[in-house]
Amino acid sequence: MSNLTYAIIGTGALGGFYGAKLQKAGLEVHFLLRSDYWEVKQSGLVVESKDGDFTLPRVKAYNDTTQMPPCDVVIIALKTTQNHLLPELLPPVVKDNGVVLVLQNGLGIEEEVAQIVNHSVAVIGGLSFLCANKVGPGHILHLDYGQIILGAYAQNYHPTGITAKMRQIATDLQHAGVSIELTTDLLLGRWQKLAWNIPFNGLSVILDATTDELMSNSHTCDLVKQLIKEVLLAAKSTGRVIPETFIAKMLDDTDKMQPYRTSMKIDYDLHHPLEVEAIFGNTLRKAQVSGIELPKINCIYHQLKFLDTKIRR
Amino acid sequence: MSNLTYAIIGTGALGGFYGAKLQKAGLEVHFLLRSDYWEVKQSGLVVESKDGDFTLPRVKAYNDTTQMPPCDVVIIALKTTQNHLLPELLPPVVKDNGVVLVLQNGLGIEEEVAQIVNHSVAVIGGLSFLCANKVGPGHILHLDYGQIILGAYAQNYHPTGITAKMRQIATDLQHAGVSIELTTDLLLGRWQKLAWNIPFNGLSVILDATTDELMSNSHTCDLVKQLIKEVLLAAKSTGRVIPETFIAKMLDDTDKMQPYRTSMKIDYDLHHPLEVEAIFGNTLRKAQVSGIELPKINCIYHQLKFLDTKIRR
Numbered sequence: 001m002s003n004l005t006y007a008i009i010g011t012g013a014l015g016g017f018y019g020a021k022l023q024k025a026g027l028e029v030h031f032l033l034r035s036d037y038w039e040v041k042q043s044g045l046v047v048e049s050k051d052g053d054f055t056l057p058r059v060k061a062y063n064d065t066t067q068m069p070p071c072d073v074v075i076i077a078l079k080t081t082q083n084h085l086l087p088e089l090l091p092p093v094v095k096d097n098g099v100v101l102v103l104q105n106g107l108g109i110e111e112e113v114a115q116i117v118n119h120s121v122a123v124i125g126g127l128s129f130l131c132a133n134k135v136g137p138g139h140i141l142h143l144d145y146g147q148i149i150l151g152a153y154a155q156n157y158h159p160t161g162i163t164a165k166m167r168q169i170a171t172d173l174q175h176a177g178v179s180i181e182l183t184t185d186l187l188l189g190r191w192q193k194l195a196w197n198i199p200f201n202g203l204s205v206i207l208d209a210t211t212d213e214l215m216s217n218s219h220t221c222d223l224v225k226q227l228i229k230e231v232l233l234a235a236k237s238t239g240r241v242i243p244e245t246f247i248a249k250m251l252d253d254t255d256k257m258q259p260y261r262t263s264m265k266i267d268y269d270l271h272h273p274l275e276v277e278a279i280f281g282n283t284l285r286k287a288q289v290s291g292i293e294l295p296k297i298n299c300i301y302h303q304l305k306f307l308d309t310k311i312r313r
Numbered sequence: 314m315s316n317l318t319y320a321i322i323g324t325g326a327l328g329g330f331y332g333a334k335l336q337k338a339g340l341e342v343h344f345l346l347r348s349d350y351w352e353v354k355q356s357g358l359v360v361e362s363k364d365g366d367f368t369l370p371r372v373k374a375y376n377d378t379t380q381m382p383p384c385d386v387v388i389i390a391l392k393t394t395q396n397h398l399l400p401e402l403l404p405p406v407v408k409d410n411g412v413v414l415v416l417q418n419g420l421g422i423e424e425e426v427a428q429i430v431n432h433s434v435a436v437i438g439g440l441s442f443l444c445a446n447k448v449g450p451g452h453i454l455h456l457d458y459g460q461i462i463l464g465a466y467a468q469n470y471h472p473t474g475i476t477a478k479m480r481q482i483a484t485d486l487q488h489a490g491v492s493i494e495l496t497t498d499l500l501l502g503r504w505q506k507l508a509w510n511i512p513f514n515g516l517s518v519i520l521d522a523t524t525d526e527l528m529s530n531s532h533t534c535d536l537v538k539q540l541i542k543e544v545l546l547a548a549k550s551t552g553r554v555i556p557e558t559f560i561a562k563m564l565d566d567t568d569k570m571q572p573y574r575t576s577m578k579i580d581y582d583l584h585h586p587l588e589v590e591a592i593f594g595n596t597l598r599k600a601q602v603s604g605i606e607l608p609k610i611n612c613i614y615h616q617l618k619f620l621d622t623k624i625r626r
Contacts, residue, residue, distance in 0.1 A: 206519060207619055219618035226611075295608035298539075305532035306520055 001026065001175045002168050007071035007093045008032060011040065011061075013132040014103060015077025016140045018148075018178065020045045020056055025176035030060045030068050032089070037063040039137035048135075049142035051177065070095040073169055075126075076102045079267075080109060080278035087116050096120045099165050103128050103148070105197060105263075106278025107190055107286060110153035122165050123153040125186045127193050133266065144258070147179035151186030157238070159185040191235035191242060196250055197279055199227040201264035202300040205274065205307060212259040215251070223296070224251065230294040234283055237290035274308040276301065314339065314488045315481050320384040320406045321345060324353065324374075326445040327416060328390025329453045331461075331491065333358045333369055338489035343373045343381050345402070350376040352450035361448075362455035364490065383408040386482055388439075389415045392580075393422060393591035400429050409433045412478050416441050416461070418510060418576075419591025420503055420599060423466035435478050436466040438499045440506050446579065457571070460492035464499030470551070472498040504548035504555060509563055510592055512540040514577035515613040518587065518620060525572040528564070536609070537564065543607040547596055550603035587621040589614065 006029045008019035015031070023029040033040050041061040047054050062068045065088075074094050076086070083104075094100060094117050102109050103126045114123045131144040150170055152160045162182050170180040183189050203214055203223065214220040228247045235242050267274055280301040287294050319342045321332035328344070336342040346353050354374040360367050375381045378401075387407050389399070396417075407413060407430050415422050416439040427436045444457040463483055465473045475495050483493040496502050516527050516536065527533040541560045548555050580587055593614040600607050 203616075207616060209619070213623075214619075217619050217622055219615040219622075223612060223615040296612045299536060299609045299612040302532040302536040303516075303520060306522070306527075306530050309530055309532075310526075 002172050004072040004168060004172060005069070005095075006030065006172075007065075007068055007074045009065070009074060009076050009089060009093070010078035010082070011036065011045075011138075012077065012079070013134040013140050014128060014130055015075065016045055016134065016138070017047060017049075017130065017132050017142055017146070018075065018077070018103070018128075018173070018176075020047050020054070020059075020140070021176040021178060022172060023056055023059065024054055025172070027172060027176070028060075030062060030071060030093075032062050032065055032068065032093075034063060036137040037061060043138060046139045047142060048140070050144060051142070051146075065089045065093045068093045071098065073099045073101060076100060076104060076109075076113070078104070079273065080104050080106050080275045081273040083109065083112065083278070086113065090116050094121055098122075099124055099169065101126050101150075101169065102153075104278065105193070105275055107194065107282040109278060110186065111157070114153060114155075122163065124163075124166060124169070125151050125153055125190065127151075127189050131260070147181065148173065149181045149183055149189050151183040151189055153186055157187035159187075185240070187238060188235070188240045188242070191231060191238075191240050192246070194279065194283060195228045195231040195235075195242070195246065196254070197262075197264075198231055198283065198297060198300070199224040200254070201262045201275075201279065202227070202297075202304060204262040204265040205268045206300065206303050210259045210261055210265075211254055211257060215255055221251070227296055227300070230297050231283070233292055234287040234294060234297075237287050237292045268307065268311060271311045273312060274304060276304045276308050280304060315485050317385040317481060317485060318382070318408075319343065319485075320378075320381055320387045322378070322387060322389050322402055322406070323391035323395070324349065324358075324451075325390065325392070326447040326453050327441060327443055328388065329358055329447065329451070330360060330362075330443065330445050330455055330459070331388065331390070331416070331441075331486070331489075333360050333367070333372075333453070334489040334491060335485060336369055336372060337367055338485070340485060340489070341373075343375060343384060343406075345375050345378055345381065345406075347376060349450040350374060356451060359449075359452045360455060361453070363457060364455070364459075378402045378406045381406045384411065386412045386414060389413060389417060389422075389426070391417070392586070393417050393419050393588045394586040396422065396425065396591070399426065403429050407434055411435075412437055412482065414439050414463075414482065415466075417591065418506070418588055420507060420595040422591060423499065424470070427466060427468075435476065437476075437479060437482070438464050438466055438503065440464075440502050444573070460494065461486065462494045462496055462502050464496040464502055466499055470500035472500075498553070500551060501548070501553045501555070504544060504551075504553050505559070507592065507596060508541045508544040508548075508555070508559065509567070510575075510577075511544055511596065511610060511613070512537040513567070514575045514588075514592065515540070515617060517575040517578040518581045519613065519616050521578075523572045523574055523578075524567055524570060528568055534564070540609055540613070543610050544596070546605055547600040547607060547610075550600050550605045581620065581624060584624045586625060587617060589617045589621050593617060
């Protein structure tokens, strides 16, 4: 295990879960909080997990990044709807020669982060497959999964090697009990994850449906396939070829999952802002650069923007 | 006024409204009913209308077309979701050399009807712009509009002249207080009506929204325009050119309307079957004949099929 110090920017279900696991493994972790700040400062974090429950009665809690020490690894675990705050939040807490690990959904966030931090800082993207909810202040319920795929960001998402920093962070997370995979092509990983998030997050919100309802109706199952095809087109426009066989595999994996309320559907039901721009808007804009139209994703995008506006009122 | 006899196949809000107006004007009208049969047979019809309320204490009510006399004009006023019943319902009630007037939404119904009735029977399509609800057994509330555009059907929807039968029926309806327009191109009229029904019926159901909500959000307003553009493409594939200026006019007209719950949204809220195939499915299939894809209408179609299945359970 390393002696790296960690900062968690955004201690919701995801940030709280991974941060708590790292602290439990013996690492120094600093948590940025907002609504739960006082409770967590006083009483720490509680993790109820299928892998075993644990509590951390004392954690280093902050409600302002200027009060945090600069850390070696800064994990962005906010919802992307908060990313307009990053230019203010990030600089005080990132050490020179440190790492920012983007553990968010969607496309192109690493590119944005790289423009905020100085050139000595490495940006790494993480694809997290975690099913967890925050059920109370500082109280996280971990339902399933939790693995992360790590990939280093290089300009324009050029594929990279496996860097030493990736290995260090991977080792820490593995010590903390998190399953880790390393990839040399972060963008490919992002597209593969979008191929699931775009149809299932989108349709679950618009049609008020769980994953199994979408899979068991021939019309939505067909629409899911067509949406994945458009994601594959978009991926291709950025030079990443995902074979069509990927579609059947993804549907098959979804069929085997427990009936599942997607993260975007949970946000919607709680009237939280939806990550429409990071997931859908950025996908459309990325394809548009190469003149590729994605009409069905476009349709879903406009529908979600309407619903997002409605719940924000 | 003529001495034509009329049959109303389907005495809901629309069939009840026009049938009652014709009877009030002195014409012989025979009403086919289902759920309201006993009440209407006993107590007749009540029309509450912005143009003046009236009641018809006695009407000729039937629950079986084999009991009805063959009539000169048979008005199909069922929901299209009941059209699988037409081969059984229609033949007994249509006089040789009579007329079937299709007062339904959607595309291609006249073609289907022409295959059911014998060759001496004229098929006429009617585009009804009526805002009315059934509020109780035999009780119709007429809120707004009511005009009808009549166009004769000829094989393959070839444009036709204004026929004598069209004029006769138009005269009767005008005497009954219904505003009538005659067209030589029924299919063009159908496409123009679909250009409204496809975006507004579809999105109102999927997004749980009224017309004014859809118009006042820039994203749904944009999506409405894109859907209308696809309808124009489909129209063009059948040789009917509708200029792009039609889109702005349609939006402008909608902006001037009262906030409006579409007929499909009313059906959805009542858990009635949705007219997805007649409006959306037939549009997709008609364009498909010419190899034209309508990806956004296709997306809406699949979403509506999912919702339709869900409410039918």
